[in-house]
Amino acid sequence: MYDIAVVGLGIAGASTLWRGAERGLRMVGFDLGTPPHALGSSHGRTRIVRRSAYEGQSYVEPARRSLRLWHELDAGAAQRVWFHTGLLLLGERDSPLLTSALDQAKEFDIAMDVVDLAESYPWLRNGTAGVLERNAGLVSPENAITAMLDRARALGAAVETECEITDIEPVDGSVRLRARDGVHHARKVVVATGAQETGVPLQLDQLVVPWFWGAQPLSFPPFIHELPDGRRFGGMPNLDADTPAKVMPMRPYPGETALADGVRDAEWYVRTHRSDLDPKAESAFQCLAPTTADGHFHLRPGERDVVHLAGLNGHGFKFGPVLGEAAVRMALEESVSWP
């Protein structure tokens, strides 16, 4: 019998499978598609990974540990996972984004430099102040999930793709998982089904991701820009010449006009703040960000021998490796101090 079955192999489940396999546990993972894929929230070429944590101070140490694990994963991966680019934080000098980043840099020894925007980033229009977190970067979500699954398989884990789990039921001393091809058993189960989680109250926010041509590969660092009215925009460079750069409003859009509204706002931002990008978005997609009421990630025991890891809240990718570790610990009933 497996020690832990993981249902859902987006970043939360793939990390759990990987970290469990690294501990020598008998692991199996199920996904209704063949990960990495675009059916959940763990796709789209790039994710920002940073050590400063505007989520709060309790996220700084997990961000540090995660960064170490990203480097470890990258070192053994067939395709590049980690891109060391730094992260540019932009805003008014006294904006919450910049002040909290600089405070954390001092308190937690995070390498961060105040930058001369005109000199370093001449393509930036209407910039006010900026700091560069030197050791932040990007991960490729698709390559990250592939690398986690490859590593887990190499350590003996089973990965069942195109396999939807339709029922999870604790029975005596184990948990029964029902799939179309039959029934599977494990001592413990971690449910990491993202927007399809039914056991946890989640709001399904819609994020809009527009893409813009114009920039050379990796010609600017990923950035988060907090405007004086509090709105935030984020962006990431293209990793190669065949793909555009991403610039997105960092807020959810409700309703049927979400895509058009998000693209309009992103095009406004690019027109008014960037001279290096074509201000017309070449394409855009919508993606769900399952969100908890308190804004923190949901890692809790559910029914007997079942743990739920959900609500990664549109910013959980970077914490994937530590969330996976914590999910394994919780499944094994070891103490978990975060989240």
Ligand SMILES: Cc1cc2nc3c(=O)[nH]c(=O)nc-3n(C[C@H](O)[C@H](O)[C@H](O)COP(=O)(O)OP(=O)(O)OC[C@H]3O[C@@H](n4cnc5c(N)ncnc54)[C@H](O)[C@@H]3O)c2cc1C
């Ligand atoms: C546009 C966008 C940009 C983001 N940018 C960043 C960023 O820069 N930095 C950052 O840290 N975070 C970022 N995030 C957040 C992060 O990417 C997501 O929070 C995270 O990927 C969610 O992962 P997940 O594993 O919880 O869910 P998902 O990726 O949705 O995975 C759930 C998986 O479960 C599978 N599944 C569902 N039901 C079943 C079933 N019954 N049986 C089997 N399998 C099932 C699905 O196929 C899917 O693979 C961003 C999110 C979005 C949407």
